[in-house]
Amino acid sequence: MRAKDIRERKERDDPVTMLTAYDAPTAEIVDSVGVDMVLVGDSIGNLRLGYESTLPVTLEQIESATAAVARAVDDAMVIADMPFLSFGADEDEAVENCGRMLKDADADAVKLESGPHTVDLTRRLTQIGVPVQAHLGLTPQHENEIGLFRQGTDQSAAREMIDLAHKHERAGAFSLVLEHIPANVAAQVTEAIDIPTIGIGAGPNCDGQVLTVDEVIGLTESVAPFSKAFGDVRGEMTDAIEGYVEAVESGEFPAEDHSHHEDGVDDIY
Numbered sequence: 243m244r245a246k247d248i249r250e251r252k253e254r255d256d257p258v259t260m261l262t263a264y265d266a267p268t269a270e271i272v273d274s275v276g277v278d279m280v281l282v283g284d285s286i287g288n289l290r291l292g293y294e295s296t297l298p299v300t301l302e303q304i305e306s307a308t309a310a311v312a313r314a315v316d317d318a319m320v321i322a323d324m325p326f327l328s329f330g331a332d333e334d335e336a337v338e339n340c341g342r343m344l345k346d347a348d349a350d351a352v353k354l355e356s357g358p359h360t361v362d363l364t365r366r367l368t369q370i371g372v373p374v375q376a377h378l379g380l381t382p383q384h385e386n387e388i389g390l391f392r393q394g395t396d397q398s399a400a401r402e403m404i405d406l407a408h409k410h411e412r413a414g415a416f417s418l419v420l421e422h423i424p425a426n427v428a429a430q431v432t433e434a435i436d437i438p439t440i441g442i443g444a445g446p447n448c449d450g451q452v453l454t455v456d457e458v459i460g461l462t463e464s465v466a467p468f469s470k471a472f473g474d475v476r477g478e479m480t481d482a483i484e485g486y487v488e489a490v491e492s493g494e495f496p497a498e499d500h501s502h503h504e505d506g507v508d509d510i511y
Contacts, residue, residue: 272455276317284324379394
């Protein structure tokens with residue numbers, strides 16, 4: 243799936259699905275059930291690498307995870323989430339970093355946590371063939387500046403969000419993530435632009451939805467108020483690992499069926 247396909251989904255009023263994935267086995271499953279876009283999110287920091295935020299995640303870590311995901315995906319669009327300080331300072335360096343995700347990690351697109359500072363970068367990237375997914379609302383890479391709070395909660399902020407959405411659309415972004423904003427604001431942004439909006443904590447009126455795969459499968463201890471666990475992988479893992487420990491300690495495992503004997507090597511000691 244390519245950027246053109248995602249844009250056309252809005253024209254057909256066809257909801258878009260997106261999930262995160264950080265490794266090949268997970269990405270293979272996500273792709274096999276028909277998810278449209280697989281995001282290699284910088285949430286890998288919190289959910290896989292043990293960091294307290296996304297800020298320590300490096301370009302190399304995103305590149306490695308993106309390459310693993312891309313190797314496992316056949317149909318979905320693979321999007322690399324550009325980590326903190328991989329863009330926003332020097333534009334030439336940012337272009338090189340983003341291009342590296344397509345050239346070396348086989349991503350189909352990049353995602354930028356967006357603002358006024360990313361409009362020109364979005365335009366330049368799309369001009370040279372790097373599809374860009376923009377991201378407005380709660381932007382975790384800015385947590386030290388704005389905190390992890392709901393965004394777009396007054397008229398001024400909401401108008402600015404619509405203005406930035408228009409600017410990124412005109413700059414060439416093929417879709418726009420709206421995170422943790424009021425549902426009525428997300429609905430107005432969605433109506434105002436012609437590219438698909440992908441909501442996370444932004445209500446039901448976006449053109450698509452995205453969640454972290456860990457919350458969807460029930461791997462985390464809890465889920466965000468705007469999210470939902472559709473399974474209990476954490477419980478299944480706990481039961482399986484407890485079963486393994488009990489079987490080893492009791493001598494039940496490994497059993498004869500799990501062992502191999504070779505003739506002629508019985509009397510070596």
